[in-house]
Amino acid sequence: MLNTRTDPCATRAGPETGVARSPLSADDFRAALMAKGDYYHIHHPYQVDMAAGRATPEQIRGWVANRFYYQVMIPQKDAALLANCHDAPTRRRWIQRLLDHDGHAGDDGGIEAWLALGEAVGLSREALWSQEHVLPGVRFAVDAYVNFVRRASWEEAAISSLTELFAPQAHQSRLDTWPQHYPWIDASGYGYFRKRLKEARRDVEHGLEVALAVCDTAERQQRALGILQFKLDVLWSMLDAMTLAYQLGRPPYHSVTDRRVYHRGLS
Numbered sequence: 001m002l003n004t005r006t007d008p009c010a011t012r013a014g015p016e017t018g019v020a021r022s023p024l025s026a027d028d029f030r031a032a033l034m035a036k037g038d039y040y041h042i043h044h045p046y047q048v049d050m051a052a053g054r055a056t057p058e059q060i061r062g063w064v065a066n067r068f069y070y071q072v073m074i075p076q077k078d079a080a081l082l083a084n085c086h087d088a089p090t091r092r093r094w095i096q097r098l099l100d101h102d103g104h105a106g107d108d109g110g111i112e113a114w115l116a117l118g119e120a121v122g123l124s125r126e127a128l129w130s131q132e133h134v135l136p137g138v139r140f141a142v143d144a145y146v147n148f149v150r151r152a153s154w155e156e157a158a159i160s161s162l163t164e165l166f167a168p169q170a171h172q173s174r175l176d177t178w179p180q181h182y183p184w185i186d187a188s189g190y191g192y193f194r195k196r197l198k199e200a201r202r203d204v205e206h207g208l209e210v211a212l213a214v215c216d217t218a219e220r221q222q223r224a225l226g227i228l229q230f231k232l233d234v235l236w237s238m239l240d241a242m243t244l245a246y247q248l249g250r251p252p253y254h255s256v257t258d259r260r261v262y263h264r265g266l267s
Protein backbone atom coordinates (compact mmCIF):
# COMPACT_ATOMS: atom_id res chain seq x y z
CA MET A 1 0.00 0.00 0.00
CA LEU A 2 1.35 3.43 -0.89
CA ASN A 3 1.65 5.44 2.30
CA THR A 4 1.25 9.10 1.38
CA ARG A 5 1.06 10.18 5.03
CA THR A 6 4.66 9.16 5.65
CA ASP A 7 6.04 10.46 2.38
CA PRO A 8 5.36 14.20 2.30
CA CYS A 9 7.67 14.66 -0.71
CA ALA A 10 5.37 12.43 -2.74
CA THR A 11 2.70 15.12 -2.82
CA ARG A 12 4.98 18.00 -3.79
CA ALA A 13 5.55 19.32 -7.28
CA GLY A 14 8.37 17.53 -9.09
CA PRO A 15 10.28 17.68 -12.34
CA GLU A 16 7.54 15.66 -14.01
CA THR A 17 5.10 18.57 -13.42
CA GLY A 18 7.57 21.08 -14.81
CA VAL A 19 7.65 22.90 -11.45
CA ALA A 20 10.98 23.01 -9.61
CA ARG A 21 10.67 21.40 -6.19
CA SER A 22 11.78 23.30 -3.15
CA PRO A 23 13.48 21.40 -0.35
CA LEU A 24 11.60 20.52 2.80
CA SER A 25 12.38 22.65 5.82
CA ALA A 26 14.81 21.05 8.28
CA ASP A 27 11.90 20.11 10.56
CA ASP A 28 9.87 18.58 7.73
CA PHE A 29 12.88 16.68 6.40
CA ARG A 30 13.59 15.33 9.87
CA ALA A 31 9.90 14.35 10.13
CA ALA A 32 10.10 12.56 6.75
CA LEU A 33 13.15 10.59 7.95
CA MET A 34 11.38 9.74 11.21
CA ALA A 35 8.26 8.62 9.33
CA LYS A 36 10.37 5.86 7.77
CA GLY A 37 10.16 4.25 11.21
CA ASP A 38 6.82 2.84 10.02
CA TYR A 39 8.89 0.32 8.04
CA TYR A 40 11.43 -0.51 10.73
CA HIS A 41 12.16 -4.18 11.32
CA ILE A 42 10.59 -3.92 14.78
CA HIS A 43 7.28 -4.33 12.87
CA HIS A 44 8.41 -7.51 11.10
CA PRO A 45 6.29 -10.49 12.26
CA TYR A 46 9.46 -12.29 13.40
CA GLN A 47 10.35 -9.47 15.81
CA VAL A 48 6.70 -9.02 16.80
CA ASP A 49 6.55 -12.71 17.70
CA MET A 50 9.78 -12.50 19.70
CA ALA A 51 8.45 -9.49 21.65
CA ALA A 52 5.10 -11.18 22.28
CA GLY A 53 6.67 -14.31 23.75
CA ARG A 54 5.66 -16.51 20.83
CA ALA A 55 9.20 -17.42 19.72
CA THR A 56 10.61 -20.89 20.31
CA PRO A 57 14.15 -21.30 21.66
CA GLU A 58 15.22 -22.34 18.15
CA GLN A 59 13.78 -19.14 16.68
CA ILE A 60 15.54 -16.98 19.30
CA ARG A 61 18.81 -18.83 18.73
CA GLY A 62 18.42 -18.50 14.96
CA TRP A 63 17.98 -14.75 15.30
CA VAL A 64 20.95 -14.35 17.65
CA ALA A 65 23.25 -16.46 15.45
CA ASN A 66 22.25 -14.68 12.24
CA ARG A 67 22.37 -11.20 13.73
CA PHE A 68 25.95 -11.99 14.79
CA TYR A 69 26.94 -11.60 11.15
CA TYR A 70 25.53 -8.04 11.22
CA GLN A 71 27.45 -7.39 14.44
CA VAL A 72 30.80 -8.48 13.03
CA MET A 73 30.33 -6.59 9.76
CA ILE A 74 29.29 -3.26 11.35
CA PRO A 75 32.86 -2.29 12.33
CA GLN A 76 34.10 -3.22 8.85
CA LYS A 77 31.31 -1.07 7.42
CA ASP A 78 32.37 1.84 9.64
CA ALA A 79 36.00 1.31 8.68
CA ALA A 80 34.96 1.57 5.01
CA LEU A 81 33.19 4.86 5.75
CA LEU A 82 36.31 6.17 7.49
CA ALA A 83 38.45 5.13 4.54
CA ASN A 84 36.26 7.27 2.26
CA CYS A 85 36.13 10.27 4.59
CA HIS A 86 38.52 13.15 4.00
CA ASP A 87 37.31 15.15 6.99
CA ALA A 88 39.44 14.59 10.10
CA PRO A 89 36.93 15.99 12.63
CA THR A 90 34.30 13.58 11.25
CA ARG A 91 36.72 10.66 11.42
CA ARG A 92 37.53 11.54 15.03
CA ARG A 93 33.85 11.21 15.96
CA TRP A 94 33.01 8.28 13.71
CA ILE A 95 35.89 6.10 14.91
CA GLN A 96 34.09 5.73 18.25
CA ARG A 97 31.69 3.34 16.50
CA LEU A 98 34.51 0.92 15.77
CA LEU A 99 35.62 1.07 19.38
CA ASP A 100 32.03 0.52 20.58
CA HIS A 101 31.88 -2.79 18.72
CA ASP A 102 35.49 -3.98 18.77
CA GLY A 103 36.15 -2.81 22.33
CA HIS A 104 38.94 -0.83 23.93
CA ALA A 105 40.52 -0.44 27.36
CA GLY A 106 37.67 -0.54 29.86
CA ASP A 107 35.02 -1.82 27.41
CA ASP A 108 35.03 -5.33 25.93
CA GLY A 109 32.87 -4.05 23.08
CA GLY A 110 29.61 -4.97 21.40
CA ILE A 111 30.85 -8.09 19.63
CA GLU A 112 31.90 -9.54 22.97
CA ALA A 113 28.55 -8.53 24.46
CA TRP A 114 26.77 -10.29 21.57
CA LEU A 115 28.82 -13.44 22.21
CA ALA A 116 27.58 -13.27 25.83
CA LEU A 117 24.02 -13.01 24.49
CA GLY A 118 24.73 -16.09 22.41
CA GLU A 119 25.89 -18.03 25.46
CA ALA A 120 22.83 -16.82 27.42
CA VAL A 121 20.54 -18.38 24.78
CA GLY A 122 22.56 -21.60 24.55
CA LEU A 123 24.88 -20.91 21.61
CA SER A 124 28.60 -21.45 22.05
CA ARG A 125 31.08 -18.80 20.96
CA GLU A 126 32.44 -21.29 18.45
CA ALA A 127 29.00 -21.73 16.88
CA LEU A 128 28.70 -17.97 16.40
CA TRP A 129 32.24 -17.42 15.12
CA SER A 130 31.95 -20.36 12.71
CA GLN A 131 28.95 -18.61 11.06
CA GLU A 132 27.49 -22.07 10.49
CA HIS A 133 23.97 -20.76 11.16
CA VAL A 134 24.23 -17.66 8.95
CA LEU A 135 21.62 -18.02 6.22
CA PRO A 136 22.58 -16.96 2.68
CA GLY A 137 19.76 -14.41 2.59
CA VAL A 138 21.04 -12.78 5.77
CA ARG A 139 24.61 -12.77 4.50
CA PHE A 140 23.56 -11.21 1.18
CA ALA A 141 21.52 -8.50 2.90
CA VAL A 142 24.32 -7.55 5.29
CA ASP A 143 26.90 -7.65 2.50
CA ALA A 144 24.71 -5.35 0.40
CA TYR A 145 24.87 -2.80 3.22
CA VAL A 146 28.65 -3.07 3.60
CA ASN A 147 29.18 -2.89 -0.17
CA PHE A 148 26.92 0.15 -0.45
CA VAL A 149 29.03 1.92 2.17
CA ARG A 150 32.27 0.92 0.45
CA ARG A 151 31.15 2.63 -2.76
CA ALA A 152 29.14 5.57 -1.40
CA SER A 153 30.38 8.98 -0.34
CA TRP A 154 30.92 9.08 3.42
CA GLU A 155 27.94 11.40 3.75
CA GLU A 156 25.60 8.92 2.05
CA ALA A 157 27.14 6.12 4.09
CA ALA A 158 26.39 8.10 7.26
CA ILE A 159 22.78 8.53 6.13
CA SER A 160 22.47 4.77 5.65
CA SER A 161 23.16 4.29 9.37
CA LEU A 162 20.07 6.31 10.26
CA THR A 163 17.86 3.29 10.87
CA GLU A 164 19.55 3.59 14.26
CA LEU A 165 17.06 6.39 14.88
CA PHE A 166 14.60 3.64 15.70
CA ALA A 167 16.94 1.07 17.27
CA PRO A 168 16.69 2.21 20.92
CA GLN A 169 12.98 1.32 20.79
CA ALA A 170 13.93 -2.18 19.60
CA HIS A 171 16.55 -2.68 22.30
CA GLN A 172 14.24 -1.32 25.03
CA SER A 173 11.41 -3.57 23.88
CA ARG A 174 13.66 -6.65 24.21
CA LEU A 175 14.76 -5.55 27.69
CA ASP A 176 11.11 -5.01 28.66
CA THR A 177 9.65 -8.23 27.25
CA TRP A 178 12.23 -11.01 26.93
CA PRO A 179 12.98 -11.62 30.65
CA GLN A 180 9.33 -12.32 31.39
CA HIS A 181 8.62 -14.37 28.26
CA TYR A 182 11.86 -16.33 28.14
CA PRO A 183 12.98 -17.17 31.70
CA TRP A 184 15.35 -19.78 30.20
CA ILE A 185 17.56 -16.97 28.82
CA ASP A 186 20.32 -16.12 31.30
CA ALA A 187 19.96 -12.48 32.36
CA SER A 188 23.70 -11.97 31.87
CA GLY A 189 23.00 -11.90 28.13
CA TYR A 190 21.12 -8.60 28.07
CA GLY A 191 24.16 -6.33 28.37
CA TYR A 192 24.32 -5.66 24.62
CA PHE A 193 20.84 -4.14 24.46
CA ARG A 194 21.55 -1.90 27.47
CA LYS A 195 24.89 -0.82 26.01
CA ARG A 196 23.36 0.16 22.67
CA LEU A 197 20.61 2.31 24.18
CA LYS A 198 23.11 5.07 24.95
CA GLU A 199 25.46 4.52 21.99
CA ALA A 200 22.70 4.52 19.34
CA ARG A 201 21.28 7.83 20.59
CA ARG A 202 24.71 9.45 20.34
CA ASP A 203 25.31 7.92 16.88
CA VAL A 204 22.08 9.21 15.39
CA GLU A 205 22.73 12.73 16.63
CA HIS A 206 25.83 12.71 14.44
CA GLY A 207 24.11 10.95 11.53
CA LEU A 208 21.22 13.43 11.57
CA GLU A 209 23.63 16.36 11.70
CA VAL A 210 25.26 15.06 8.52
CA ALA A 211 21.93 14.44 6.77
CA LEU A 212 20.55 17.88 7.60
CA ALA A 213 23.78 19.58 6.55
CA VAL A 214 24.17 17.91 3.15
CA CYS A 215 20.56 17.42 2.05
CA ASP A 216 19.89 21.01 1.05
CA THR A 217 17.94 20.33 -2.14
CA ALA A 218 14.74 18.37 -2.76
CA GLU A 219 16.71 15.87 -4.84
CA ARG A 220 19.24 15.22 -2.08
CA GLN A 221 16.46 14.85 0.45
CA GLN A 222 14.73 12.30 -1.79
CA ARG A 223 18.03 10.48 -2.24
CA ALA A 224 18.48 10.35 1.55
CA LEU A 225 15.00 8.93 1.99
CA GLY A 226 15.80 6.35 -0.68
CA ILE A 227 19.02 5.38 1.11
CA LEU A 228 17.15 5.01 4.37
CA GLN A 229 14.59 2.80 2.62
CA PHE A 230 17.41 0.67 1.21
CA LYS A 231 18.72 0.12 4.74
CA LEU A 232 15.22 -0.72 5.98
CA ASP A 233 15.03 -3.27 3.17
CA VAL A 234 18.31 -4.81 4.38
CA LEU A 235 16.97 -5.27 7.91
CA TRP A 236 13.56 -6.54 6.75
CA SER A 237 15.12 -9.01 4.31
CA MET A 238 17.29 -10.49 7.04
CA LEU A 239 14.14 -11.34 8.99
CA ASP A 240 12.40 -12.70 5.88
CA ALA A 241 15.24 -15.21 5.51
CA MET A 242 14.92 -16.17 9.18
CA THR A 243 11.14 -16.53 8.83
CA LEU A 244 11.55 -19.06 6.05
CA ALA A 245 14.19 -21.03 7.91
CA TYR A 246 12.96 -20.98 11.50
CA GLN A 247 9.23 -20.25 11.39
CA LEU A 248 8.16 -21.94 8.17
CA GLY A 249 10.69 -24.78 8.33
CA ARG A 250 12.04 -24.02 4.87
CA PRO A 251 15.74 -23.29 5.23
CA PRO A 252 17.84 -23.20 2.05
CA TYR A 253 17.94 -26.56 0.25
CA HIS A 254 15.27 -27.99 2.59
CA SER A 255 13.84 -29.95 -0.33
CA VAL A 256 17.12 -31.77 -0.89
CA THR A 257 18.95 -31.99 2.42
CA ASP A 258 18.66 -31.13 6.09
CA ARG A 259 22.36 -30.25 6.22
CA ARG A 260 23.52 -26.64 6.30
CA VAL A 261 25.47 -26.85 3.07
CA TYR A 262 25.41 -23.12 2.33
CA HIS A 263 28.74 -21.34 2.13
CA ARG A 264 30.19 -19.50 5.10
CA GLY A 265 31.70 -16.66 3.16
CA LEU A 266 34.07 -16.53 0.23
CA SER A 267 37.33 -14.76 0.82
Ligand SMILES: O=C(O)c1cc(C(=O)O)c2c(n1)C(=O)C(=O)c1cc(C(=O)O)[nH]c1-2
Pocket: 074, 110, 160, 161, 162, 163, 164, 165, 166, 167, 170, 171, 196, 235
Ligand atom coordinates in the same frame (compact mmCIF):
# COMPACT_ATOMS: atom_id res chain seq x y z
O1 LIG B 1 18.84 -4.56 17.23
C1 LIG B 1 18.45 -3.74 16.41
O2 LIG B 1 17.26 -3.60 16.10
C2 LIG B 1 19.48 -2.91 15.75
C3 LIG B 1 19.25 -2.26 14.56
C4 LIG B 1 20.27 -1.52 13.97
C5 LIG B 1 19.91 -0.78 12.75
O3 LIG B 1 18.84 -0.16 12.73
O4 LIG B 1 20.65 -0.83 11.79
C6 LIG B 1 21.54 -1.49 14.57
C7 LIG B 1 21.67 -2.18 15.79
N1 LIG B 1 20.66 -2.88 16.34
C8 LIG B 1 22.90 -2.19 16.51
O5 LIG B 1 22.98 -2.77 17.59
C9 LIG B 1 24.04 -1.52 15.98
O6 LIG B 1 25.10 -1.51 16.59
C10 LIG B 1 23.90 -0.86 14.73
C11 LIG B 1 24.83 -0.16 13.96
C12 LIG B 1 24.15 0.22 12.83
C13 LIG B 1 24.65 0.92 11.65
O7 LIG B 1 23.91 0.93 10.65
O8 LIG B 1 25.77 1.45 11.70
N2 LIG B 1 22.87 -0.22 12.91
C14 LIG B 1 22.68 -0.86 14.05
